[in-house]
Amino acid sequence: MLSVKNLTKSFGGVQASRDISIDFPDGSLTAIIGPNGAGKTTFFNLISGAFPADSGQVIFDGQDIVGKSSLEIVRLGMVRAFQVAALFPSLSVSDAITAAVTSHQRRSAALFRSFPLEGTKTRVEEILELLGLASKAATLSRNLSHGDQKLLDIGLALAMDPKVLLLDEPTAGMGPDERWRMIGKVQHLWEAKKMTVLFIEHDMDIVFKIAQTIHVLKYGAILAQGTAAEIRSNQDVIDAYLGTDHHLAQAAGEQ
Template sequence: MLRVEHLSKSFGGVCASRDVSIDFPTGSLTAIIGPNGAGKTTFFNLISGHVRPDEGRVVFDGADIVGLSSLEVVRRGMARAFQVASLFPSLTVREALTAAVVSHRRGSARVFTRFPVAAAGRQADEIMDLMGLSPKAKVVSANLSHGDQKLLDIGLALAMDPKMLLLDEPTAGMGPEERWRMIGKVHSLWQVTGMTMLFIEHDMDIVFKIAQTIHVLKYGAVLAQGNPEEIRRNKDVIDAYLGTDHRLSETVGEA
């Protein structure tokens, strides 16, 4: 689905992405982790068209998309939900999702002049069901809880009919119960849709619980990649990011 080849980007004298090459197979659920400043958000910006790389290729669904605008990348099937929810604050949940569907179908952000076609409303209802937001259909978006706002933000990305979904720290700012509710919904979404999904996350318990594959970045470069068990026991990753806690807890659990 997505192949990144020798991707590099510098801002002034700071190298934010350094010769990164990663494959993301169709239907995969992949985590990007690493310490602060590792280049995780820059990587998302590079592959989604928000920032142009200095070198390298981003091949999405068989085509090199480097140089395309972020809007065109979305139109080709890569959608992104941001760390800070981007909502239609004055609209209800159903209105916001319907507006997003209409906007995507018309290829225009001018969605408020007339509202909306029945098919768009039905798609909005399907997205609400998928995200567990149907009981909040008539709630104004700005009045949602933080967790529900994040769910709505993912729903707005789904309104773009993506082939691949990027999630930038989907559990950021949540308490323990909300975090597990959110990540359970993300995992369920992946299982139900079979969509290719890529997420950035700092909570390692969550990463090890749901990710098929984990890529670890450090100073903009790939430090390690593998399945959760391989990453948990990788000495370089333990030294650079995890510390010994995760490995020790796993060892104790096996005793």
């Protein structure tokens, strides 16, 4: 489904991505981690078409998408939800998702109808139920809690019927309870839709709990990749990112 080969990007004299090669199997749940400045968001920007790569390939659904626009990539089925939610603040939750679903269906004229087209309402209701937002369907987007705004942003991404979903720090700015609620929704979404999900996350407890595979970036290059157990015990990752205290705390918890 998604394979990145020798992806490289420089900004002036700074090499932000250095020869990155990663395969993402269909239906996988993968975490991208690393210290600040490691190149995580740049990596997402490159594979989603926000930045053009200097060299390398991004093979998505059998074709190289390097050089395609973000809109073209979305239409192919790779969709991104951002760290800062991009919402329709003056619309209700239901109306915002209806607008996104209608736009994806390329029925722009239907936006001005009094009632959504057949099939649109069912799709909107499915997304609301999947994310636990059905009870807030009539709430204005701007009046949602921070966590629910992030869920709505994911809902807008789901309206594009993605094959691959990119989540850029889905729990950023949340308290502990809200973080676990969010990540539970992400895991439920992944299990229910069987889509490929890539997420950037700084909370290692979350990463180690749900990610099937973890890729660690440092200075724009792959430092390590493997399962949670492999990453936790990797000395290079401990030195560069996790720190000895986290490693000792994890070891104590396993005893």
